[in-house]
Amino acid sequence: MIDPVLGSRLQFALTTIVHIIFPVMSMGLAPFLVYFTWKDIRTGEPIYEQLRRFWTRIFAVSFVVGTVTGIVLEFEFGTNFAAFSTTAGELFGGPLALEGMMAFMLEATFLGVFVFGRERVGNALYMVSAVAVGLGTWLSAVWILIANSWMQTPRGYELTTANGHTIVELVDPVAAYANPRFPWMFVHMQNAAVESVALFMAGVGAYFVFRHHVWEYPVENVAFWEATLKFGLVALLVTAPLQVLHGDLYARHIVETQPQKFAAMEAVWETDSYVPEYIVAFPTSLDQLLDPRAKEIFGIGIPGGASWLASGGDPQATIKGLEEFDGKQPPVAIVFWSFRMMVGLGFWFVLLAVWGGYRWWSGELLEDDLLHKALMLSTPLGIIAVELGWIVTEVGRQPWVIQDVLRTTDGVSPGLTAGEATATLVGFAVVYLGLLALYTYVVVRIVRAGPPDGDDLATRDTPERPASEVSVDD
Amino acid sequence: MTDPAALATEPLFGLPLADLWFGLVFFILAMFLFLDGFDFGVGALFATREDDDERERLLAAIGPFWDGNEVWLVVFGGALFAAFPSVYANLFSRHYLLMFAILGALIVRGLAPEMYEQRHDDGWQRWWGRAFVVGSLTAPFFLGIFIANWVTGATSIVTLPALVVGLAVVALTVVDGVAFLRLKTRGDLRDDLRTDGYRALGAYLVLVVAALGSVYAAEPALRSALLSAPVLALVLATLALAGAYAAATRADRYYVAFGAAAGLVFALVGIVAGLMYPSIDRATGLTVEAAIVSTLQLNLMSIGAAVLLPLVFVYFAVLYTAFSGPIEAGESY
Numbered sequence: 028m029i030d031p032v033l034g035s036r037l038q039f040a041l042t043t044i045v046h047i048i049f050p051v052m053s054m055g056l057a058p059f060l061v062y063f064t065w066k067d068i069r070t071g072e073p074i075y076e077q078l079r080r081f082w083t084r085i086f087a088v089s090f091v092v093g094t095v096t097g098i099v100l101e102f103e104f105g106t107n108f109a110a111f112s113t114t115a116g117e118l119f120g121g122p123l124a125l126e127g128m129m130a131f132m133l134e135a136t137f138l139g140v141f142v143f144g145r146e147r148v149g150n151a152l153y154m155v156s157a158v159a160v161g162l163g164t165w166l167s168a169v170w171i172l173i174a175n176s177w178m179q180t181p182r183g184y185e186l187t188t189a190n191g192h193t194i195v196e197l198v199d200p201v202a203a204y205a206n207p208r209f210p211w212m213f214v215h216m217q218n219a220a221v222e223s224v225a226l227f228m229a230g231v232g233a234y235f236v237f238r239h240h241v242w243e244y245p246v247e248n249v250a251f252w253e254a255t256l257k258f259g260l261v262a263l264l265v266t267a268p269l270q271v272l273h274g275d276l277y278a279r280h281i282v283e284t285q286p287q288k289f290a291a292m293e294a295v296w297e298t299d300s301y302v303p304e305y306i307v308a309f310p311t312s313l314d315q316l317l318d319p320r321a322k323e324i325f326g327i328g329i330p331g332g333a334s335w336l337a338s339g340g341d342p343q344a345t346i347k348g349l350e351e352f353d354g355k356q357p358p359v360a361i362v363f364w365s366f367r368m369m370v371g372l373g374f375w376f377v378l379l380a381v382w383g384g385y386r387w388w389s390g391e392l393l394e395d396d397l398l399h400k401a402l403m404l405s406t407p408l409g410i411i412a413v414e415l416g417w418i419v420t421e422v423g424r425q426p427w428v429i430q431d432v433l434r435t436t437d438g439v440s441p442g443l444t445a446g447e448a449t450a451t452l453v454g455f456a457v458v459y460l461g462l463l464a465l466y467t468y469v470v471v472r473i474v475r476a477g478p479p480d481g482d483d484l485a486t487r488d489t490p491e492r493p494a495s496e497v498s499v500d501d
Numbered sequence: 502m503t504d505p506a507a508l509a510t511e512p513l514f515g516l517p518l519a520d521l522w523f524g525l526v527f528f529i530l531a532m533f534l535f536l537d538g539f540d541f542g543v544g545a546l547f548a549t550r551e552d553d554d555e556r557e558r559l560l561a562a563i564g565p566f567w568d569g570n571e572v573w574l575v576v577f578g579g580a581l582f583a584a585f586p587s588v589y590a591n592l593f594s595r596h597y598l599l600m601f602a603i604l605g606a607l608i609v610r611g612l613a614p615e616m617y618e619q620r621h622d623d624g625w626q627r628w629w630g631r632a633f634v635v636g637s638l639t640a641p642f643f644l645g646i647f648i649a650n651w652v653t654g655a656t657s658i659v660t661l662p663a664l665v666v667g668l669a670v671v672a673l674t675v676v677d678g679v680a681f682l683r684l685k686t687r688g689d690l691r692d693d694l695r696t697d698g699y700r701a702l703g704a705y706l707v708l709v710v711a712a713l714g715s716v717y718a719a720e721p722a723l724r725s726a727l728l729s730a731p732v733l734a735l736v737l738a739t740l741a742l743a744g745a746y747a748a749a750t751r752a753d754r755y756y757v758a759f760g761a762a763a764g765l766v767f768a769l770v771g772i773v774a775g776l777m778y779p780s781i782d783r784a785t786g787l788t789v790e791a792a793i794v795s796t797l798q799l800n801l802m803s804i805g806a807a808v809l810l811p812l813v814f815v816y817f818a819v820l821y822t823a824f825s826g827p828i829e830a831g832e833s834y
């Protein structure tokens with residue numbers, strides 16, 4: 028039997044980590060789908076219809092799995108974090124309700140038109156539905172991140188008492204909801220979503236281009252896969268450098284607003300100046316391997332690097348150490364390594380973008396087998412970088428669920444028993460890992476089936492053609 | 502309401518906002534039970550159809566709609582959380598395992614139609630077809646138990662009134678599903694469904710009477726609310742709507758029957774709200790006025806809802822207009 032507090036935290040972590048994959052796919056695909064739909068309607072070229080229909084299938088599956096996993100998250104605030112919901116509900120519930128009414132409704136209703144309605148509605152309404160679906164996915168992120176950013180940098184509230192509970196009461200809506208953290212999170216998240224899908228498209232496209240051009244194993248619809256690879260690369264060229272530049276500025280914002288999180292990201296225990304930026308760091312003594320306070324370490328670091336990063340250019344700058352903060356530290360090793368791996372992946376994506384862009388420019392994009400292999404291996408890495416980023420954001424904020432206001436341990440439902448927490452944790456572990464496997468299986472199947480073929484496209488205007496967009500075998 | 506500073510102290514236009522949000526929360530719940538209710542009903546009726554073509558038509562009927570329908574549950578959770586956070590927290594944590602049963606059922610039900618269409622071989626479709634049926638039966642059943650426990654203040658999962666209400670909600674979704682499918686199908690299938698509709702309606706009426714009777718017997722504290730004028734009026738309205746549903750089904754007046762099915766759902770949720778008010782949570786005794794959020798937040802939420810909910814109805818009008826009328830031959834999910 029697991030402790031209800033730990034069980035609730037693990038359960039929330041597990042369900043969030045799995046859930047976030049699907050909205051990332053939806054949010055990242057949205058601008059591509061809007062563009063493909065626009066080109067399909069304007070030019071009538073079959074390639075754009077193929078692109079639209081193929082990626083709509085992936086979008087539709089992502090949306091369905093994202094919906095069923097997302098409802099769980101909304102309800103978990105009530106079931107597992109009732110004390111948090113009671114305390115913060117006044118500020119936190121509003122954005123969730125508005126997300127449902129403003130964003131999710133828009134996305135879900137127009138998705139019906141977008142997926143099933145190509146033959147039923149006119150071009151203008153069809154285009155509107157594509158934009159509405161895309162707008163809905165992005166507006167969802169707006170509201171969720173407004174709620175989350177308030178937990179990171181709470182503003183615009185007062186602590187009061189209601190029905191015997193201490194609660195936060197909204198006093199300044201602009202300060203609370205136009206939160207200083209929100210723009211940083213939103214840009215970083217949306218860019219990461221497009222970057223993840225760009226990597227996914229480039230990787231999948233590279234696989235078929237590689238089979239066709241390098242292995243000379245004939246692939247149907249090779250023009251479709253070449254286009255997919257190129258669209259992925261273009262998006263990667265835009266998003267990858269932006270993510271690194273933006274991430275650097277975002278880190279400085281964290282230094283200012285959540286110094287404890289930054290200290291955990293850099294594993295700085297004692298306040299110091301000229302702090303090195305460690306690329307790797309291991310204790311030299313095996314006894315200290317599990318000791319997060321290990322002093323005798325072997326590290327490869329850039330002298331003054333962390334100070335330089337924190338201050339925006341001064342290697343002598345002082346960084347406040349973890350020991351200066353009251354209360355417990357976050358699990359430093361998790362935050363430290365997640366941050367390093369995320370940043371490392373970010374630079375790898377820039378390299379991939381430049382490499383692919385250069386080969387394209389020099390006319391060798393279809394032949395560079397090493398590039399194709401690198402892209403294939405990188406297919407899921409954008410999503411993994413997003414996961415690591417969220418681990419830094421959420422674990423780095425511990426022990427606070429609302430920074431400096433409410434501790435995570437005080438947010439858990441008071442009446443929750445160990446038996447209940449264990450039962451649902453095990454249940455969700457099984458169901459969510461099953462969902463992840465099922466989603467992967469279905470997406471791989473859709474990719475292997477490829478785009479709708481030419482014969483299918485030729486009959487697009489006859490009434491016999493099924494209106495389906497999501498069925499693989501039609 | 503001309504002075505923005507007054508937003509923090511005065512209810513918008515002097516309206517009784519706490520009561521309006523109580524009504525809104527139950528209105529949203531009724532929208533969910535009506536709209537996703539017919540999806541559940543279609544899922545239950547799926548079990549009665551052996552023919553592959555007929556099964557495809559059932560899936561095609563709800564295909565474009567069910568995503569949007571299910572969002573009403575998310576909005577229900579969000580509205581309850583936003584307006585009555587302590588009720589949301591207490592209610593959901595109190596029904597811990599039941600909430601997870603509901604979520605599990607919704608996961609299975611939500612995945613099944615999408616997965617059913619991913620592969621066209623018998624084994625795969627047989628299993629996802631079963632998942633669709635099981636999810637569509639258990640989700641409304643557990644939701645009914647949740648609603649009954651909310652009204653009676655029960656914390657355990659199994660009470661007699663709760664079981665009866667759970668079954669009643671399942672029967673109601675089948676009534677609802679039949680009404681929807683008779684709009685969306687033609688020929689033999691449409692004719693066959695008429696009988697299913699009568700049976701489900703009969704079962705629903707019996708179960709509603711049994712539920713009200715068992716609540717009367719088991720919950721003395723609810724007796725006066727049960728005999729209050731609004732609740733009695735809604736019980737009578739249920740009988741009248743059931744009569745209208747049966748007559749419209751007999752006369753093939755599809756839209757009237759569909760409207761009557763909607764009325765039945767709203768009447769049921771109205772009875773629930775009527776039994777509860779002015780409390781919003783029997784178990785804690787919190788009243789609507791005591792559980793509501795601060796005036797400033799409530800005013801902002803009300804402005805948001807007043808702008809957004811009409812827009813939502815526009816989206817639904819676009820969707821249901823684009824896909825109105827029976828499924829055409831060859832049209833599939």
